[in-house]
Amino acid sequence: MRTRITWGRVLAWVVLWFFVLATVLPFYWMLRTALSDNHALAAQSFSLLPADLTFGPFERVLGLATPEEAMAEGGSGASLSFWLYLRNSLVVATAVTVGQVLFSSMAAYAFSRLTWPGRDVWFGVFLGALLVPPIFTALPNFLTIKSLGLLNTLPGIMLPSLFMTPFAIFFMRQFFLGIPKEIDEAAMIDGAQPWRIFFRIILPISAAPVTTLGILTFINTWNDYFWPLLVGQTEESKVLTVALGVFRSQTPQGAPDWAGLMAASLVAALPIVILYAVFGRRVINSIGFSGIK
Amino acid sequence: MTATATPAVKATTATAVARRPRTQLWPALGMIAPAALGFLVFYLYPTLRGAYLSLTEYNVLGSPVFVGLRNYVDMAQDEVFWNAIRVTLLYVVLNIGFQTVLAVGLAVLMHRLTKSVLIRGSLLLPYLIANVVVALLWYWMLDYNIGIVNAVIDAVGLPKVAFFGDEAWTVATIAGVNTWRHLGYTALLVFAGLQMIPASIYEAAAVDGAGEWRTFWRITLPLLRPVLVLVLVITVTGAFQVFDTVAVTTAGGPGNASRVLQLYIYEQAFARGHFGYASAMSVVLFLILAGAAFAQMRLLRAGESDLS
Numbered sequence: 001m002r003t004r005i006t007w008g009r010v011l012a013w014v015v016l017w018f019f020v021l022a023t024v025l026p027f028y029w030m031l032r033t034a035l036s037d038n039h040a041l042a043a044q045s046f047s048l049l050p051a052d053l054t055f056g057p058f059e060r061v062l063g064l065a066t067p068e069e070a071m072a073e074g075g076s077g078a079s080l081s082f083w084l085y086l087r088n089s090l091v092v093a094t095a096v097t098v099g100q101v102l103f104s105s106m107a108a109y110a111f112s113r114l115t116w117p118g119r120d121v122w123f124g125v126f127l128g129a130l131l132v133p134p135i136f137t138a139l140p141n142f143l144t145i146k147s148l149g150l151l152n153t154l155p156g157i158m159l160p161s162l163f164m165t166p167f168a169i170f171f172m173r174q175f176f177l178g179i180p181k182e183i184d185e186a187a188m189i190d191g192a193q194p195w196r197i198f199f200r201i202i203l204p205i206s207a208a209p210v211t212t213l214g215i216l217t218f219i220n221t222w223n224d225y226f227w228p229l230l231v232g233q234t235e236e237s238k239v240l241t242v243a244l245g246v247f248r249s250q251t252p253q254g255a256p257d258w259a260g261l262m263a264a265s266l267v268a269a270l271p272i273v274i275l276y277a278v279f280g281r282r283v284i285n286s287i288g289f290s291g292i293k
Numbered sequence: 294m295t296a297t298a299t300p301a302v303k304a305t306t307a308t309a310v311a312r313r314p315r316t317q318l319w320p321a322l323g324m325i326a327p328a329a330l331g332f333l334v335f336y337l338y339p340t341l342r343g344a345y346l347s348l349t350e351y352n353v354l355g356s357p358v359f360v361g362l363r364n365y366v367d368m369a370q371d372e373v374f375w376n377a378i379r380v381t382l383l384y385v386v387l388n389i390g391f392q393t394v395l396a397v398g399l400a401v402l403m404h405r406l407t408k409s410v411l412i413r414g415s416l417l418l419p420y421l422i423a424n425v426v427v428a429l430l431w432y433w434m435l436d437y438n439i440g441i442v443n444a445v446i447d448a449v450g451l452p453k454v455a456f457f458g459d460e461a462w463t464v465a466t467i468a469g470v471n472t473w474r475h476l477g478y479t480a481l482l483v484f485a486g487l488q489m490i491p492a493s494i495y496e497a498a499a500v501d502g503a504g505e506w507r508t509f510w511r512i513t514l515p516l517l518r519p520v521l522v523l524v525l526v527i528t529v530t531g532a533f534q535v536f537d538t539v540a541v542t543t544a545g546g547p548g549n550a551s552r553v554l555q556l557y558i559y560e561q562a563f564a565r566g567h568f569g570y571a572s573a574m575s576v577v578l579f580l581i582l583a584g585a586a587f588a589q590m591r592l593l594r595a596g597e598s599d600l601s
Contacts, residue, residue: 008505009406016402016412019395023477024415029441030430045444099327107328110321117316126328129336131586135534135555136579139562139572140339140346143353163331194320223423225537230563241425245541248429258433265426272421280414287417287478288485 034058034263038074041258057263075257081235082264085243088154088232090271092239093221095158101214104168105206109198111169112176113184123173130166134226142230152234161221168213175209176202212286215279219272240268347573352566364573374574376549377557380464384553385532387468392479392528397517399476400483401509413484416477424474424537431470432457432542457543460550467538467551479528486520487513522593526586533582554578 033041034057035050044051059065060075061082110116111123141160150156179202187197203210225241232238238246247264248256276283347364349357368374403413419427434440435456443453456466490513498508536555539545545552545560554574562571 012402012406016399016406019399019402019476020412020415023419023473026430026434026473027418029434033433042439045439045441046448103327103331106324110324114317114321114324116318116321119321122325126332129332129340131583132336132340133530133534133575133579133582135536135558136343136575137336137339139558139568139575140342141335142562143342143568144334144339146353160331160335163335164328166336169328194317194324198324219421223421223425225423225425225540226559229540241423244423244425244429248432248541258436258439261429262433265429269422269426272423273418276414276418276421281410283421284410284413284417284481287481288488 030262030266033259034266036259038257038259057257057259058267060257060260061264061267070260073257073259075260081238082243082267084235085238085240086267088238089222089240089268092154092157092228093218095154096161096221097214097218099158099162100165100168100217101210103162104164104213105172105203105210106198107164108169108172108176109194109202112173113179113181113202114194123169126164126169127166130170138227138230141227145231150231152232152237154232154237156231157228157237157239160227165217168217171213172206172209175206179205208282211279212282215275215283216286218275219283222272244268343572344576346569347576349569349572351569351572353568354566357569360569364570367570368573368577373549373552373557377552377554380550380552381533381535381554383464384468384535385529387465388471388475388532388535389525389529391468391472392475393521393525395472395476396479396483396524397514397521399480400487401513403480403484404487405505413477413481417481418477419474420478422474425541427470427474428538428541431473435466458547460547463543463547463551467535467542471532471535471538475528475531479524482524482527483517483520486517486524489520490516518593522589525589525593529585529589530582533578533585 032048032050035053035055036044037052037054037056040051054073056065056069056073057075060070060073063082065073065075107126111119111126137160145151145156145159148156148159150159183201183205184197187201192200223241225245228239228242229245232242244261244264248261346357348359348361350360350363351357399416435442437443437453437455437458442456447453454462456462494512494516495508498512503511534555535553536559539551539553539556540559543551545556555578558571558574558578561567561574
């Protein structure tokens with residue numbers, strides 16, 4: 001390719017870097033604010049470094065500061081059960097990820113590599129659920145969870161996405177279709193049954209797509225707000241996203257606890273950022289797949 | 294040894310081969326069972342129940358009372374509903390407009406300049422962060438008094454803007470925030486589409502002496518059409534269901550300026566206990582989404598590609 005340096009190319013690079021900086025700098029601003037003292041923020045709204053560097057906001061959020069200290073720093077006196085919300089988010093996201101990936105893979109296997117009457121028709125029906133917008137099923141699902149007596153419980157938050165999503169089945173089926181048919185046939189000649197073939201052969205060689213789907217599912221579940229807001233309202237059942245929304249309105253009269261809010265947001269985003277740092281390439285490469293195929 | 298073993302091996306092979314054409318119905322049903330349970334209980338049943346509830350008056354405490362189409366008649370006369378439709382449409386147009394144009398530009402820049410995973414990775418970062426976190430971050434940066442954006446606006450001598458508090462700005466602000474969140478994701482979708490266009494076409498264009506600009510309008514954009522339809526269907530469907538950002542920042546205000554449809558549905562169901570009415574509105578939202586997807590397919594002639 002031509003790599004002549006032209007004004008057009010320089011300009012193109014400048015524009016591209018503008019986009020990258022506009023994407024990344026707000027995250028720096030979140031960190032900078034989270035390390036600031038609330039009272040100093042107003043006077044130093046321009047300073048690139050934290051205003052009066054302090055770990056106070058993180059201590060407040062994580063419950064390491066006494067209510068008096070928190071109040072003095074401009075936070076609310078009410079203690080946030082941050083560790084509890086963090087645990088809830090972890091439990092929900094992990095359970096949904098394991099359940100959804102396992103059950104959707106099983107179904108995808110039956111939809112791609114087993115022969116049975118009506119297979120493709122039923123796959124079409126399952127896939128049709130992609131067309132139904134989440135809001136449409138959310139209200140009736142709320143009633144179902146309520147009549148199961150699972151309102152304000154973690155299982156109530158998990159159940160609707162624990163067994164399958166149409167996308168997860170579709171995603172796994174695409175990969176299973178690409179595995180040579182001879183592999184199952186050879187195993188069958190050796191006397192292995194479908195269950196055994198699935199768990200011993202197909203699932204292990206699909207480790208890469210399984211991991212990718214797992215990461216995407218974990219991120220989506222971790223970030224979900226609407227459904228947990230409907231179903232998990234008590235202290236015991238709140239997940240981080242819901243708690244963050246409440247945290248904003250919880251601040252007493254006067255200015256919000258900006259530093260505390262940013263610290264809480266950072267802690268809430270941290271697991272995803274770590275996951276992304278480790279598996280970033282996988283996530284990036286999956287984007288084309290989810291949209292185009 | 295071999296002599297005695299051979300018939301046995303032959304026998305098992307023969308039964309296995311004979312068995313293969315038979316259907317594997319039972320194992321298949323077993324493997325589908327959990328997913329089928331989830332599908333029936335949490336997708337199919339709620340879809341039917343939602344449609345039925347939209348024809349009832351239901352406050353969750355008693356049992357639903359069938360009222361026919363009354364919810365829909367009420368809706369037609371509900372000013373707040375029509376306002377919610379207007380606000381949602383305005384949001385969708387602004388958000389999708391900014392997002393699509395910028396994403397195509399960004400994707401073309403990446404495609405022509407670099408394959409860097411680091412750059413693609415940073416652009417995707419906002420998409421991976423919860424809506425709630427993104428909303429709080431921008432609520433802070435756009436704060437009227439001490440937010441960095443207004444500090445900059447003030448420093449260059451312009452009047453400060455109450456981004457979330459001024460009716461004229463609220464919807465555009467929320468659209469802007471969500472554009473920031475989705476830009477990288479949308480750009481990567483387009484980028485994946487660009488990579489499917491054969492390089493030979495570009496080489497031929499270069500040989501013919503076509504410049505970058507002409508190449509983009511005459512080759513890239515037309516060949517990208519099928520991908521753009523998909524991107525639009527995905528992003529428009531998502532945009533119509535905007536909720537998190539509004540709920541965390543303005544909660545629909547000031548006045549009704551940012552009361553989008555999904556927020557109004559949520560309020561009717563859970564704050565006012567009008568579950569039937571809320572269901573009827575979600576039926577309408579469903580129909581709008583289906584109609585929008587259908588229209589996009591038709592308008593952009595999704596099936597046809599100029600490649601072949």
